[in-house]
Amino acid sequence: ALSKNLDKEAAAGALKEADQILNTFHALLRIANIEKGRRHQGFERFPLHTLLYDVVELYEPALEEKNIRLKTTISAFDYLGDKDLMFQVFINLMDNAMKFTPVGGTISLGLTVQNEVATVTLCDSGAGIPEHERAQVFDRFYRSDISRHLPGNGLGLSLVRAAIDLHKGTIQLDDNAPGLKITVTL
Numbered sequence: 012a013l014s015k016n017l018d019k020e021a022a023a024g025a026l027k028e029a030d031q032i033l034n035t036f037h038a039l040l041r042i043a044n045i046e047k048g049r050r051h052q053g054f055e056r057f058p059l060h061t062l063l064y065d066v067v068e069l070y071e072p073a074l075e076e077k078n079i080r081l082k083t084t085i086s087a088f089d090y091l092g093d094k095d096l097m098f099q100v101f102i103n104l105m106d107n108a109m110k111f112t113p114v115g116g117t118i119s120l121g122l123t124v125q126n127e128v129a130t131v132t133l134c135d136s137g138a139g140i141p142e143h144e145r146a147q148v149f150d151r152f153y154r155s156d157i158s159r160h161l162p163g164n165g166l167g168l169s170l171v172r173a174a175i176d177l178h179k180g181t182i183q184l185d186d187n188a189p190g191l192k193i194t195v196t197l
Contacts, residue, residue, distance in 0.1 A: 053093040059129055059197075060087045060122055062094065066101045067120065070109060079112050082119040088129050090197060096174040103171050104133050104193055111137030112190070129197045135190040142186070 063085050074081050090097070108118050116136040123130050140148060148168050175182050180197040 056091050057094045059090040060085050078115050080117045084121040086122050086124050088124045092178045100171050100174045108135040131195040133193045134187045137190045139191045
């Protein structure tokens, strides 16, 4: 009976590792396709504010479980872009904010519009990213010292950067004292 349990554990471990490898491979393919500009055919006009509310709704249970307070100030804005990619961008950013915000912390998400330019800010009260690492976090497979013990493959922010570049936008990381402030301009 013990050897059957060990075989099941080994098989489960192998399946988990295979899933991680497959997810990494798919993430690399998505990044490569985005960088080659093959996603422009997915551009359509969509309500960016609704997409952000969908991200909030998706994360509300996990934020409540971790006792993280979420503040939102989201203006209405219709945006021309790839809705699926933009959803992935903000999912990745919210996921990171939640991962690094301590229990009882705060996250704020805002969308402002000026002269048909949308600015999305996501601030957390976590550990932040040291200034000397802020450019590196967008490199493929880069894992900062703070994140090495957490699940992930170091591709999330590479995907974010590629998608924002495809949309001719910018992303900036700043100190939120404490935490990180991310500003995405589209």
